[in-house]
Amino acid sequence: MFFTVIEQVVNGIVSGSVYAIVAVGMTMIFGVLRAINFAHGEYYMLGTFGAWFAIEYFDLPYPVAVVIGVVTTALIAVIVGNFVMQRIVGAPAEAGVLATLGAALILQNTIILVFGGSYKFFSGGYIEPVTLFGFTLAEQRILIIIVGMIVFVGLELMVTYSRMGKAMRAVSQNIECCAVVGIDVRHIALWTFILGAGLAALSGVLTAPVNVSVYGGMGELITFKTLPIIIMGGLGNVRGTFVAAMILGIAESLVATYIGLQFRDTVGFATLMLVLMWRPHGLFSAQARF
């Protein structure tokens, strides 16, 4: 009984790491652009497709495919960032919703148009199970947890020490002042967006070996998983987002075990609504951004 609970918590941490890598990008985008990015899952999908394409058509090894997936997505993000995301800085919320929904439709259905709508099998990665402390996990999952940690530490260091990171933090705190002090908000917005999209892609490529199926519409589910996390984590708050992602991962895992898998996708929003009733600004303050 006790072991089961621990095992489910571990399972939760594994899925939490995946959510965390995706959500952290989305929350940074929110911090800077003040827009809920309904297209975020699509970059996850693009990353996966990029890697799948590299493996399937050019027979490249998985690590190279990871790089190709992330880089391709970042390049697409440059285009979307220039033509869409930069323009919604300072726009009303509903404009952001519509614009990102539009971007999501275009990305998703272009992939369907090019590669066909059917699902594909992803054949790279390290899927052999290994046993650690009595838990059996695919090697890939251990990789995911490690990468999740690296991303978290890396982001913390970046926003504290690098010029770009500091600028991101500044923009997220007060956009008007930045314009006055000479920080190029558009520039920062673009780079944050590319970073966020790249992280989503990374998460997609990393999970592809364990999730196997690759198809054009796979991003939507991820978007919906991520939305409650970033709200709970305090919009724009990187640390909070990590914690919220873990909480959600574990909660989902426990619900799937003790209540039923069919309620799993409701957990995110149900938890979010309970949290908001208790603390209307999320678990973590949105003030302490980054």
Place this chain on the structure above:
Amino acid sequence: MNGLPILDISGLCKSYGAVRAVDGVDLHVDRGEICGLIGPNGSGKSTFFDCVTGLARPSAGAVKLDGQDITGWSLNDIAREGRMLRSFQKTVVFSALDIEENLVIAGQMFTFPGILSTFGIGAAARNRVAALRDRARELIKIAGLWDVRFQPAGKLSGGQQKLIQFASMLMPEPKLILLDEPMAGINPKLIERVVESIRLANTSFGVSFLIIEHNIDVVTSLCQRVVVLDQGRKLAEGMPGEIVQNQAVREAYLGG
């Protein structure tokens, strides 16, 4: 009318964490009085206003309006009573609406008995709105805005907007009005008009005022009594003439 002050504030405190923005201020406004509140930037005037009018919750102290304890009431709780209204420094009008609509909105909640009755479309509701409109037109004339009354308020100058806001506050016939820097950012030519309007409201409608203002000429000509805040505390209180001469006040302004 009794001699009780219309507004009586005692020991008002407001702290944000370790910072005491307002630190035990006592202040009263007598009936029919125009009272000024001055102080250097950051002296806690606006926070003080917010605590009195319910926009912020005071940490300690008591606010009595017309003898009734209103400490801790929300902005809307206080406003709905229609006795004490306040203005804002920055946002002053519903900018997409024209002047008349602005004024009608300002009067509506004091004419209709409840929320559901405002959804009414019958003759009763129409008559109420018509009465409001009449009063609005009167006030627009008084404020000298008749020519621009159909323009969206947001398109008008800062001074005109302040006049609109001032006229709005007169819609429900309040007993006390709190003005937050009514002269800030307005055309010098209009200042005299605003001053006149305040005076008129004071004498003809019997409205008392508490005014935050930086323009010392306006304060001396308009106010019967002035209170000075510095670093969250009351520094001085007295006739405008005395205050201008007060050494401590001068130091606070120059040294602060």
Place this chain on the structure above:
Amino acid sequence: MTIELSRRGFCIGTALIGLQTVSSSAFAARSEDGTVRLGLVAPMSGPNARYGSFSMRGAQMAAKEINSVGGVGGRKINILPGDSQGTPVEGVSATRRLIDQDHVDFIIGDVSSSVTLAMQPVAEDAGVLLLNAASSNPKITYKAGVGGFKWTYRNYPTDENRALIVLQYAAEKKGFTKYAVLSVDTDYGRAAIEFTKKYLPRFKSQILTEDYYKEGEVDFRSVLSKIRDSGAQAIIMYGNADSTPIVGRQMMEVGIAGKIPLIGNAEFNTASTIKAAPKALEGAIEAAAWLPAYESEKSKAFVEKFTAEYREAPNNHAYVHWETVHLLARAIEEAQSIDREKVRSALSNIHYTSAVGEVTFDDHNQARLPMILLEIENGKPAIKGAYSAEIDYPK
């Protein structure tokens, strides 16, 4: 103002006349153009496009085959697509458009049962033959034929037969009595389990855990660990093909691969699925209307051709749509006309030889389809028999 009005009046008048001409010319287009106008409603955009794309390809391939040998009765088959997005309202719009704008005589569709249910009355009102090839909700044919909708036919098995056959095989041949349920959270997965429950007492069996996963779910570890600890002997899974490899891999992770087999239907038998998680799928039992490895000339030729044409292996949806277009062509041939009424009666009396066996329709316009039972042995599907059963319609 008067001038203004009259000018506007003129404009509106012109517009009206214009519209009238458009609609009458559209009707003119309806005149025989020598083709069989066949509408295909399927999700073609959005997340559900992964089901619709196979349907479209299967149907198009069939049309190509028929047309390359001169069509049916000298008429080429012209497939007109309608995108349902897997949403009832879009499906109905697509159907309306196909009927009124494209003047189709026959419609094949949709994959999702709720969409099909919403399309039924539309097809019925218009008197257009609706031939469903992929929805499994039993209600569709409960309400068809003698049940009401004369124009709805279904060339796809309902879940009831399937559930019974699987359970019978698992109990009698394998001796299983304790099951865990892991099915897709759609009408398909839910209904199949409902029917399974109906037959459980007959085999003195019980369900220990019951879970439904959302389409597109990728994380089964929690539920699989629960199943591992529950003492179940087999996992009953009715789902879509894309989830099976994921479940298989995660079964390997939690250590139940090879110990607790999957039974039910979720394309356990396709080569790529088995390749994704060979150990987990060993011993899986499946009841399928068709499988790519099925030993018949027709079926093999289909798989080969499809793979060559589209660079991917066909799945069940591709097959059923391919077969259904052929079935319809056969009915048209027998009717010797594209008159809907005649084709409909031809369909009711048809004896069509599909790649799997003979297809006939019962009085509820439900196809009596042979169901193949297979087990994965040594990484290859081994066919254990073909079953066919009559459906018990609720009175």
Place this chain on the structure above:
Amino acid sequence: MTEIVREVTVTPAERTVAAGRDLRGPFGVALIALACIAPLFLGNYPLHAIIIALIFLLPAHGLNLLLGYTGLLSLAQAAFFGIGAYTSALLAVHFGTPFYVNFLAAGVVTGIIALPLGIPALRLRATSFVMCTLGFVIIGQAIAKNWISLTRGDMGLAGVPKPHFALGPASFTVSGTVGFYYLVLVIAALATLVVYLIVRSPAGRNMIAIRENETLAESVGIPTWHYKLVVFMISAAFAGFGGSLYAHYLTVVSPLTFQMYYSTTMLIIVLGGGAGTISGVIFGSLLFVGLTEALRVAPELRMIAYGFFLLGLVFWFPNGFAPLIGRFSSFLEKRK
């Protein structure tokens, strides 16, 4: 930087000095007349498209009250649309109640359910509120899927009867497309009238005040929270009425009714036509359905084109497409 600022200027029509104003009355009359005789020259398919547009008009009107007039962005319309559809379908299937009972019940029940949902949700600000309303949709779908004894879960409720009216001995069933068209047209017209009356009432003025500046509205005595709650309920009721029509028209209700698809559709209709205007929303719903149907000519490109349309809407027409009509009519006016 391209600034996207949505400007909504609402002044009572009587005092609008817009140039296009003179055209409005006759144009409206012509439109109504055209709507009444539409079945004479439109086939079933275009009529069907208009029926869908008119059904969507109801939740869109509701959202417009909320977003366009009160300034609250909500994605909950799909949840209320679903609740309305289920209420109607359950009554019809289980109790065989006549259409008008189902229809009224759908609106009323939905409006009442919105009360306990709105109380906690409306305490939230901005993004949290948006997400909370999206949560209603997700949780609504989960309930529809799993409360099987009531909703029959994923099997859905099929065979919702076509609207049937019984008045004394006379009774008739609206079955054909044309009949349904007129039914929906009448209901949509009534709904539009109701919205018009709400907007023109003193409450409508207060709603605009809340949208313009909530703190200022509070300071002039408007109990903003109560208004938001009432408008949230009215908006939900409109969605519920729409859901009822949907159920009776499509005859099938399934958990798919609770889809974000419907929420975004309503949002696109409102913003596409022009938030804060009634004619804009009517225009928006026709435009939306017209566009999605027109794009059917190229099924593979349909959603891509639609995505580009959304981007174009946001970046070039932040006030929606309806102002274009105003501009066009003022252009005509000038040429006179």
